[in-house]
Amino acid sequence: MTMRPALTQADSVYERLKTDILSCRLRPGAKIRINEVARELEVSLGAVREALSRLAAEDMAVATAQKGFSVPDVSIEDLLDLTETRIKIEDLCIRASIKNGDIEWETGLVAAFHRLQRLPETETANDKRILSERWAAAHQQFHEAIVAACNSPSLMKIRAVLYAQTERYRRLSVPMRTIDRDVAAEHKAIFDAVIARDANLAVTLMDKHLRLTTEILVDSLSNNAAIAT
Structure with a gap:
């Protein structure tokens, strides 16, 4: 070991x-x-x-x-730039992972998806909805499992940095979210496409998933000036 x-x-x-x-x-x-x-x-x-x-x-x-x-400030302009860049990198990583992935990769992805689907996204504390740390960890593991067979350390390093930067925005917005969405259904659709080795559908669904997250974040940032204080 x-x-x-x-x-x-x-x-x-x-x-x-x-x-x-x-x-x-x-x-x-x-x-x-x-x-x-x-x-x-x-x-x-x-x-x-x-x-x-x-x-x-x-x-x-x-x-x-x-x-x-x-700590870096937040802004709508920065978020939009991060999102566009992350979408491009995720596209490359997903396509490579689907192409290279073997049975061990599939097994890891199935386990990560199963864990994510069994955990609630948020908790309630002091009358505020906050992101569950267990769900956040499972969410990261699921997205990492999708691209785990990418086989490009350079791409994966860039992707990890972009994920962390956008994650900070998402966490900031959770208590102020006003738009409902079925995140579990979005993840299942992405999972099904990846397992089916349908790269075009998988990257299309990931694109929509990330853009919807950004739309919600922009709405939160626009309507809550106190988010950065």
Whole structure:
């Protein structure tokens, strides 16, 4: 059995900060104070700086001369650009994965879909609808399972960055969503097309899935100026 290498201090800080940014515990535009992070996580200042540099390289943090690091702001323009780019990358990854996928890939996809379908998307806390962390993890695993046979590390790296950036927007909008949609049915249609090896249908359905998400997000951003505060 292959052992995973132990996480360094910088790895641990990176994972913690990325989780806080994606979950919006660190809000858009918030300052990330190196001293406070180091003290809270009981790590060195160097580990925090290294982690923040990695996040900045993924556009998950912003480095400003003389001002340190902050969480990236959100905007409709940025979201639309991310969506268009992600659709193009997903198209390439899905087509390659369907072409290369074997029985082990299919088995992994079936398991990921089954898990996602058995979990509720949201929870209720303090009279607010919030995204379920278990569902969010299963959702990511499902989308990753679709493209797992892509066999292009470069494409997969780009795709992972785009997924993380759009995920932050989606999480921000969940408590304010006003448009109903059957997400489970959308996922099932995508799953069925991928399992059937119908690449054209699969990428068409994924395109619609991502665009609908963006439409909902744009509506949330337009109607809720406080979303970034």
